[in-house]
Amino acid sequence: MSAPLTRDRPLEREAGSGAASGRNVFRFREGVSRRWRPAPALTATAAAHAGALLAFAAAPAAWPWLAAALAANHGTLLAASLSPRSQLLGANRVRLPEAAARRGEVALTFDDGPDSELTPRVLDLLDAHGAKASFFCIGERAAAQPGLVREIAARGHSVESHGQRHSAAFASYGPWRLMRDVEAAQDAIAGACGVAPRFFRAPFGTRNPMLDPTLSRLGLHYVSWTRRGYDTVDRRAPRVLRRLTAGLRAGDILLLHDGELGHARSVLAVLPGVLAALAERGLRGVSLRAACGDEPSA
Numbered sequence: 001m002s003a004p005l006t007r008d009r010p011l012e013r014e015a016g017s018g019a020a021s022g023r024n025v026f027r028f029r030e031g032v033s034r035r036w037r038p039a040p041a042l043t044a045t046a047a048a049h050a051g052a053l054l055a056f057a058a059a060p061a062a063w064p065w066l067a068a069a070l071a072a073n074h075g076t077l078l079a080a081s082l083s084p085r086s087q088l089l090g091a092n093r094v095r096l097p098e099a100a101a102r103r104g105e106v107a108l109t110f111d112d113g114p115d116s117e118l119t120p121r122v123l124d125l126l127d128a129h130g131a132k133a134s135f136f137c138i139g140e141r142a143a144a145q146p147g148l149v150r151e152i153a154a155r156g157h158s159v160e161s162h163g164q165r166h167s168a169a170f171a172s173y174g175p176w177r178l179m180r181d182v183e184a185a186q187d188a189i190a191g192a193c194g195v196a197p198r199f200f201r202a203p204f205g206t207r208n209p210m211l212d213p214t215l216s217r218l219g220l221h222y223v224s225w226t227r228r229g230y231d232t233v234d235r236r237a238p239r240v241l242r243r244l245t246a247g248l249r250a251g252d253i254l255l256l257h258d259g260e261l262g263h264a265r266s267v268l269a270v271l272p273g274v275l276a277a278l279a280e281r282g283l284r285g286v287s288l289r290a291a292c293g294d295e296p297s298a
């Protein structure tokens with residue numbers, strides 16, 4: 001069953017290399033790609049390298065200073081990469097658009113699934129409270145359990161991308177490996193539920209400085225979160241719940257996990273409290289697609 005999602009992306013199934021390899025290949029056209037504009041930090045990095053090269057040509061003896069300047073530049077990029085909510089490496093949605101906030105919406109997002117045990121129980125909890133959410137699935141897991149991905153979409157949630165392999169080395173991938181990983185996840189998820197992801201969140205929230213051109217080409221938008229509960233590392237549900245709900249307000253994006261990568265079982269203990277907190281405040285849990293509409297990018 002195809003997903004009842006807004007702005008579904010038409011898919012074209014291609015014969016060719018994919019068919020030859022026994023795998024479905026999807027290509028996403030229909031103008032979903034957008035022009036890539038380098039973030040200011042990347043423009044500054046390119047300028048710093050060009051400037052250092054010219055300075056070295058003019059005054060080779062200055063190389064220790066030039067090396068120090070470039071090291072500082074790379075240190076800044078690394079810090080940005082390790083700061084999940086940073087805007088330095090490109091647009092990064094950390095809250096919903098104002099229009100969604102005015103409607104009293106909160107985006108519930110779940111990373112690391114699908115998981116055969118956790119995901120169906122999370123879906124049941126959401127159904128019981130009439131809430132919708134976005135599931136940032138890992139491509140390999142989606143390919144292994146396509147029925148579960150279809151189920152997520154069929155129940156009115158959006159299926160988004162968390163990369164293909166969830167590698168801890170994602171932030172240090174070169175451009176080609178990066179592109180292959182993100183494309184493979186698009187193929188796996190679209191192949192499972194018939195709808196290509198529209199949003200991307202990097203594994204561990206560590207953003208590769210070269211990620212943006214790939215996202216632009218595939219029409220993906222980067223999203224992180226407003227609040228996270230650390231449900232993969234903290235098994236004390238009351239503390240996780242407090243992190244997610246203290247100061248909770250319309251327009252927030254909440255991060256939880258429905259995969260077992262980090263032993264995320266506390267999601268089952270925490271989610272009912274999150275949904276109750278939303279109801280108490282008159283807020284509504286929605287998917288990112290529903291909330292962002294025509295404003296997917298931050």
Ligand SMILES: [Zn+2]
Nearest residue numbers: 111112203204
């Ligand atoms: Zn993850």
